[in-house]
Amino acid sequence: MVLTTHLPVLIVLLPLSAALLCTFLSKIMGQLGKILVIASLAASFLCSAGLLYQVFQTGEHTIHYYMGNWAPPIGIEFVIDPLNGILTVFLTFIALCTSVYCICFVQNKSFIQSGGFYALLGLLTVGLCGMTLTGDVFNLYVFLEVSSLSCYGLVAMGGKRSVLAAFRYLLIGTIGASFYLMAIGLLYALTGTLNMADMAALLQGQMHSPLVILACACLVGAFGIKMAIFPFHIWQPDAYSYAHPGASALISGAMSKVPAFAMIRFFFFIFGIRHWIIEDVTEILGILGAVGMIFGSLMAIRQTDFRRMLAYSSVAQLGYVALGIGIGNLYGVTGSFLHILNHIFMKGGLFLIIGAIQYRFGIVDIRHFGQLHKKMPVTCFSLVIASLAMVGIPPAGGFFSKWYLLTGAMDRQLYIYMFVLIASSLLNAVYFLRVLEKIFISPASAELSEKGKVPKHLELPLTMLIPLLIFGIGNIAMGILNSGITSNLILPTLQGVF
Known part of the structure; x- marks a missing residue:
C-alpha cells in the first residue's frame, strides 16, 4: 500500500538512482550498470502503468502527490491526470525499448562509454517524466x-x-x-x-x-x-x-x-x-x-x-x-x-x-x-x-x-x-x-x-x-x-x- 502511494515519485527516482550509480557499477562489472538502468526503466514503466490505473480508480481522475508532505503552493507536487498519465506510460515504454535496443551498440565498449551512455539515457528519461508529471x-x-x-x-x-x-x-x-x-x-x-x-x-x-x-x-x-x-x-x-x-x-x-x-x-x-x-x-x-x-x-x-x-x-x-x-x-x-x-x-x-x-x-x-x-x-x-x-x-x-x-x-x-x-x-x-x-x-x-x-x-x-x-x-x-x-x-x- 505504501509503495503504490509513492508511485509518482518512484517513476522518477528509480531511473535517477540507477543513472547515478551506472558508471561506477560499470567500472566494477562491465554489464552491471547497464542491467541496473534497464531494470530501473522497466520498473518505472510498471509504476507509470500502475499510476494510470490508479487515476481511473479515483472519482476525479486526478492524483496529487506532495513532496515531503508539504502541500502546495508552498511545496512541490506531482499532478497526475489521464493526459500526463498515458504520456508517462509512453515515455517510459519507449525509454525501456531503447535501452534494450542499444545493448549491441555499446557492447565491448569501455565502462565510460557504456556506463556513461546508459547513465545519460536514464537521466533523459528522468527529465522527460519529471516535466510531464510536475505541477x-x-x-x-x-x-x-x-x-x-x-x-x-x-x-x-x-x-x-x-x-x-x-x-x-x-x-x-x-x-x-x-x-x-x-x-x-x-x-x-x-x-x-x-x-x-x-x-x-x-x-x-x-x-x-x-x-x-x-x-x-x-x-x-x-x-x-x-x-x-x-x-x-x-x-x-x-x-x-x-x-x-x-x-x-x-x-x-x-x-x-x-x-x-x-x-x-x-x-x-x-x-x-x-x-x-x-x-x-x-x-x-x-x-x-x-x-x-x-x-x-x-x-x-x-x-x-x-x-x-x-x-x-x-x-x-x-x-x-x-x-x-x-x-x-x-x-x-x-x-x-x-x-x-x-x-x-x-x-x-x-x-x-x-x-x-x-x-x-x-x-x-x-x-x-x-x-x-x-x-x-x-x-x-x-x-x-x-x-x-x-x-x-x-x-x-x-x-x-x-x-x-x-x-x-x-x-x-x-x-x-x-x-x-x-x-x-x-x-x-x-x-x-x-x-x-x-x-x-x-x-x-x-x-x-x-x-x-x-x-x-x-x-x-x-x-x-x-x-x-x-x-x-x-x-x-x-x-x-x-x-x-x-x-x-x-x-x-x-x-x-x-
Whole structure:
C-alpha cells in the first residue's frame, strides 16, 4: 500500500538512482550498470502503468502527490491526470525499448562509454517524466534542464560530426531555457506562486496585464525551440542526424513531445483559452505550424540521408501539433495530443529502423537501399507500417490524429488549415514512397555488405529486432485503440477546458 502511494515519485527516482550509480557499477562489472538502468526503466514503466490505473480508480481522475508532505503552493507536487498519465506510460515504454535496443551498440565498449551512455539515457528519461508529471512551473524548468543536458551528451556521443551538432543544440537550447526562465519570472512577479493550479486561479483576474503578453511571447520562444517547430528548428536536423544511433529513437520520439505537452498545459490549463491574448498567441502558433508542415515536408523530399529526411519530417510533424493548438477547440487539441502519442511510435520506430540499417550495413543514404527487404524483412515490414502511419493511411494511428485535426479545422471553418493538412499528407507520401520504391523495386545495391555482427538465420540481434517489431505493431495498435484512448483519456480531460 505504501509503495503504490509513492508511485509518482518512484517513476522518477528509480531511473535517477540507477543513472547515478551506472558508471561506477560499470567500472566494477562491465554489464552491471547497464542491467541496473534497464531494470530501473522497466520498473518505472510498471509504476507509470500502475499510476494510470490508479487515476481511473479515483472519482476525479486526478492524483496529487506532495513532496515531503508539504502541500502546495508552498511545496512541490506531482499532478497526475489521464493526459500526463498515458504520456508517462509512453515515455517510459519507449525509454525501456531503447535501452534494450542499444545493448549491441555499446557492447565491448569501455565502462565510460557504456556506463556513461546508459547513465545519460536514464537521466533523459528522468527529465522527460519529471516535466510531464510536475505541477510546479519552476520544477518543470529543473527537469527541462536535466533532459536537455543528458540529450546534449547523447547527441555528442554519435561521432565526429555530432560534437558540433551537440554544441549548436546546447547554445540554442540554452536560449530556449532562458526564455522559459524569463516567462516564469514574469508570472511569479504577477501571481507570487509557482504552483500551476494556484497560478491558474490567480491569473484569471490579471490576464490584461502586459506581463502576461510578454510571458506568452517568451513561452512561444522557449517551447518553440525545444519542440523544434518552424522557424525555431535550426538546431534539429544536425542533432537528429548525428546523434548516437542507439539513442536517436528516444531523442526524436520523445524529446520534442514533452515541451509540446507543456505548451498545451500552459495555454489551455493555466492561462485558459477564453481570453483574447491566448487566442491570438495560439493563432500565431497555428500559422507557424501550417508553414512548418509544408516547409518540413518539402525539405524532407530533398534529402538523400534517411536520418536527415526523418529530421525534417519531424519539423513537419511537430507542425501538426502546433496546428492543433492553433485551431484551439476540443477536436483540434485532441488531435494535437493524439498526434504527440502517435508520433512517439511513428518517429521512434523509424529511427530504430535507420539505426538497425546503420548497425548491419553502415549506410544511411536512401540511394543505397536497393532490395533491402530481402536482407531485412522484419525491419522493412516495420518501415512500411511506420510510413503508412506517417502519411495517415488507416488503420494506422496517424490517420486518426489527422482526422481530429481536420474535424477541428472544419468546425472553426479554417479551410486553409484543412488544405495544408491534406497537402502535407500528400507530401509525406511522396518522400516515404520514394524510400519504399528504393527498398522494394530498385536494383540490389552493392553497398549492402555486412558491417555488424548478425546471428545466423536472423537479420538482427534479438535485442534490436524485438523493439523494431513492437514499434511496427504499435503503430497499428494506436489506430485500433484510438477510440478507447480518445473517449476515456483525452476527451474527458479536455472537455473541462472547452
